[in-house]
Amino acid sequence: MERDTTAPPGAAVGAVDGGPLVDGGPDAGAVKACCAAVYQSDWARLLLGDSFHPGGLGLTERLGQALELGAGRRVLDVAAGKGASAIHLAQRFGCEVVGVDYGGDAIREATSAAERAGVAHLVHFEQGDAERLAQPDAAFDAVICECAFCTFPDKAAAAREFARVLRPGGRVGLSDITRNGPLPPALDGLLAWVACVADARPVAEYVRYLEVAGLMVERVEPHDEALSALLRDVRAKLMAAELLVKLRKIALPAVDFDQARTMARAAADAVGAEVLGYALITAASAPAVRPSEA
Ligand SMILES: C[S@@+](CC[C@H](N)C(=O)[O-])C[C@H]1O[C@@H](n2cnc3c(N)ncnc32)[C@H](O)[C@@H]1O
Numbered sequence: 001m002e003r004d005t006t007a008p009p010g011a012a013v014g015a016v017d018g019g020p021l022v023d024g025g026p027d028a029g030a031v032k033a034c035c036a037a038v039y040q041s042d043w044a045r046l047l048l049g050d051s052f053h054p055g056g057l058g059l060t061e062r063l064g065q066a067l068e069l070g071a072g073r074r075v076l077d078v079a080a081g082k083g084a085s086a087i088h089l090a091q092r093f094g095c096e097v098v099g100v101d102y103g104g105d106a107i108r109e110a111t112s113a114a115e116r117a118g119v120a121h122l123v124h125f126e127q128g129d130a131e132r133l134a135q136p137d138a139a140f141d142a143v144i145c146e147c148a149f150c151t152f153p154d155k156a157a158a159a160r161e162f163a164r165v166l167r168p169g170g171r172v173g174l175s176d177i178t179r180n181g182p183l184p185p186a187l188d189g190l191l192a193w194v195a196c197v198a199d200a201r202p203v204a205e206y207v208r209y210l211e212v213a214g215l216m217v218e219r220v221e222p223h224d225e226a227l228s229a230l231l232r233d234v235r236a237k238l239m240a241a242e243l244l245v246k247l248r249k250i251a252l253p254a255v256d257f258d259q260a261r262t263m264a265r266a267a268a269d270a271v272g273a274e275v276l277g278y279a280l281i282t283a284a285s286a287p288a289v290r291p292s293e294a
Pocket of ligand 1 (some may be wrong): 032035036037039050051052053078079080081084085100101102104105128129130131145146147148150154156
């Protein structure tokens with residue numbers, strides 16, 4: 001699929017459309033490329049700002065506290081987007097952060113943002129795939145992954161990678177969309193997948209992926225209100241953008257406002273019906289076994 005960095009939700013994003021999207025299946029590469037293209041677009045920035053997850057940097061900070069981050073800790077931010085969380089964690093906790101994202105433009109923007117924020121000595125970004133990380137074994141004290149695990153076609157592989165790059169006794173922190181039950185057709189296609197909804201799972205399934213990868217889950221917190229607030233915000237921004245386009249104050253070519261509005265309303269209704277939610281999960285890798293204990 002051709003990469004289109006301007007494609008917004010509601011516009012046709014490349015040629016991939018629906019079809020069976022199974023774990024590690026033939027469409028997996030297209031899902032990742034499409035997800036990266038959408039979140040690199042100006043449209044994503046318009047609707048979401050720089051932080052692409054419910055709860056924003058406030059919830060990132062809570063994750064940092066739960067993972068007991070501090071100076072000297074090494075953190076891997078998987079699917080780091082434009083780097084807002086990695087930069088915030090370095091500023092707030094003094095930790096070193098490596099951010100990985102599938103999107104090359106996102107990596108370039110994140111690198112510039114870290115320089116502008118004065119934390120380039122602590123934060124570094126690399127292009128990569130969550131399901132096949134280039135980082136060495138046991139290299140990090142903590143791994144975070146915010147609002148992205150739900151989009152990975154092969155979630156089991158990503159969970160194994162989290163466990164592999166964690167040092168013994170290290171911790172992983174996920175925050176992600178949760179789904180309990182079927183979604184309406186408006187939330188069923190590729191765009192709904194990259195909007196973190198179509199392949200979202202019940203919180204128990206996320207827990208299971210981490211456990212199967214050898215991690216011990218320590219904390220599960222519901223944060224459904226953060227998703228409701230983000231959707232309220234997105235719907236308000238959509239209305240404002242549509243008005244500005246009609247008044248010819250801004251140009252947003254190829255945006256299907258009807259589809260974007262329908263998806264946002266369907267998602268808000270699904271949160272109201274407790275089908276969609278948001279959760280924070282932390283898990284630890286087993287501590288090292290000392291020779292005398294072996
Ligand atoms: C909803 S955004 C979240 C970004 C960031 N974590 C945040 O909260 O601001 C999802 C991100 O996942 C990235 N992504 C999707 N699939 C990926 C993969 N297989 N490996 C690495 N990044 C991926 C996308 O490029 C996008 O930046």
